Amino acid sequence: MSVTTVERVPQGDAPVSAEPNYLTAEHTVASWLLTKDHKRIALLFFASITFFFFIGGIAATLMRLNLATPGGLLQPAVYNRMFTMHGIIMVWFFLIPSIPATFGNFFIPMMIGAKDLAFPRINLASWYVFNLSGLVVLYALIMGGANAGWTFYTPLSTVYANGYVFAAAFAVFINGFSSIMTALNFVVTIHRMRAPGMTWMRLPLFVWAIYAVSVVMLTATPVLAMDTFLLAAERFMGIGLFDPNHGGDPLLWQHMFWFYSHPAVYIMILPSMGVVSEIIPCYARRPIFGYAGMTIALMSIAILSFFVWAHHMFVAGISIYSAVFFSLMTFFVAVPSAIKVFNWTVSLHKGRIVFDAAMLYALGFVLLFTLGGVTGLMLATLAVDVDVHGTYFVVAHFHYIMVGATVSAFFGALHFWWPKMTGRMFPESWARFAAILTYVGFNLTFFPQFILGYLGMPRRSYTYPAQWQSWNLLSSAGASILAVAYLLPLLYLGWSLIWGRRAGANPWGATGLEWITASPPPPHNFERTPIVTLDPYAYDPETGGYTTQEGTLHAG
């Protein structure tokens, strides 16, 4: 295997510590399963969500195989269970915990100069609760799967669906507690445990993003718990809340569900915005453009995300007045997102740009997020939404945001922080190849779905009229490329764990506090508590030098 090992950025000068790092400090199985170290818990989460990512991915692969021909491959009932389980697993068992529970868990304390999260035991409990919910969802899957869609629309889910809807909903119920525990931990940690000098306006944007997302998780997730509880009560006891035959209202479920699940969309995208805001200045070697604007944008998105839920219901029979209100609010929430795209792009101006894998993922993120964003504007427009609602246009749109953008950022974060987490460098050329392949495969898979959507192909359909096969076939072909692009990192990153070159403390020449300590970090992160004297992103593109947040200047 060819390995590019040429370094183009300074190594940093952290001393090679004789102290064992967090990976080697203890070796027993119990030392992992009962660990209170946020870094180890992050790795535990990483293992769990990677497992679920591939389970959800297998379901997606089967769906795309089925849709390669109008005749299909799967039984209709199997296809319906596949898309339901794909949605449930990808949303709650990969996307929502993905960046916060792994990179957030690992790097929030390190970036603010803390020894650990505020509540290490709650952090560990969160992982156990997550796995408990994972077991329940696996039970639902193995027994045959739920078949009401991940949105559980009533009365289909409560009266008509005969699959394991209850088990799936119960898994989501339990899963929510894991989200709440992790979010609570982040909020308290960020408020109370910042190192001396780490003021709010010196926080790296990743910390801001995780803070914003934690606030959303804490406020929205309890609603999800109530939703799934009422769904279960309705399904078992027929309390009639969502059943028109008993005076209930099916739309009540949609209001309650989207009151959680629209903020949940931002739970999935905000952390990736934070990741990209770390990567772009580091590889462009210049400060981020408009730091204050970025923090305001993050917090406004977090707040506005609670006032847009009914844009999922424009054709469901809500009143015209509320449709108009929610359309307007949806345009408002798009404004801070537009600001962020603008700022990321301008952050390349007069930089000294290095096109490493993490940067390629971040640039891919910006492009995919922008395309997902502009099609989101089309969906926010009432008359256009009436036409494309419930079609593949919507499928393409939310995959651009939740897969294109969020998964790109996840892989960007993985490559950016891999040397810090493992102490190893990965083969850069393979990583760049995977990043480009992800971008190509993703667009091939999902762009045709916009065209299919406007042509009128309904989503959640196991078959379609024959004249739409060209686009579906292209989409399935793209999905096979995307699958390879997602598997590749598993191989070369796994390879690097054993044969990768050892990483220095700061291989990318980054300014954050997580880079001033050894790679991998010692169990308590820092030998002494860092004292922060500077804003983040003190990169100087004129000389190529940079200054860490502690104030140590490194010449270019």
Next chain:
Amino acid sequence: MYRWIPFWPKTAAVTAIPVNNLYVAELVLSALIMATVVAMMLTFCVRYRRNSDASRANLTEKSWHFEVAWTTATLAAFLVLFVWGASIYIWLYQAPRGDEEIYVVAQRWMWKIEHPGGQREIDALHVPVDKTIRLAMASADVIHSFFVPAFRIKHDVVPGTIETLWFQADKTGTFFFACTQFCGVQHATMQGKVVVMSAPDYARWLTEQGVQESLAQQGEELFRARGCSGCHDPSSTVHAPSLFGLYGTIVHLQDGSIRLADEAYIHDCILNPRSFTVAGYPPIMPDFSGQIDEGDVLKIIAYIKSLGGAQETLE
């Protein structure tokens, strides 16, 4: 058979034209936004790649005026889109009185269509061209959604109420319609065709169906068989609201609220009368919930509509 790869759906209704125009405008705007981002990104990435000699002096640090300008421009463009989309939506989602009033019952996994003359069809909808068609849609089980891509119209059909939707086809031909709300195993096959015919062809088609009783006549029979006439007939001694001229008027309810007497209101009153007691009347009507199917409710509604009503207020 060789077919050219389809790129664009047909536009075959007056409702489709403004929606299609707005969609094109948004595509153009989206392309401009994407082109701007890509152009900026490419320019910067080439010009400021690591080994280039371009000057990095005078880095832009003060950014608020850029950001304010960019934010204002974005917001202004968004507001234009909002107003444009909302005005079409308000027009699209307030069904006027139709030249033809057609009743639709969605039931897993078929569309049952009933014409006012009593003609019935399944998974097909024959309509005359250039006429306003008003659909009154009910669901017998779960939520469905009625979608005609060529007309750019869609509305969910929610159980427990009646949803109305209108269109006016401006081309003859056959157009595909589908359910777009997942409704169970055979959701993907819950589809049909709208056949738009010239007025004479449509008239001929109606007569070829074998003339049955009109929908209103069937409704009237149900109205008597179910005992509604016992109280609501003008000759009845029971104190119940008269239904003559009711449709499309404003009704004052006991609880102080007012409702427009449209299809959804009449439906609600039949199935759940205690929640819709009319001001000045005793709450004595029995509850028909679970005792009468959606198809029969639609027939009774057709009968009540045939008793006349306000022509103008129903907009």
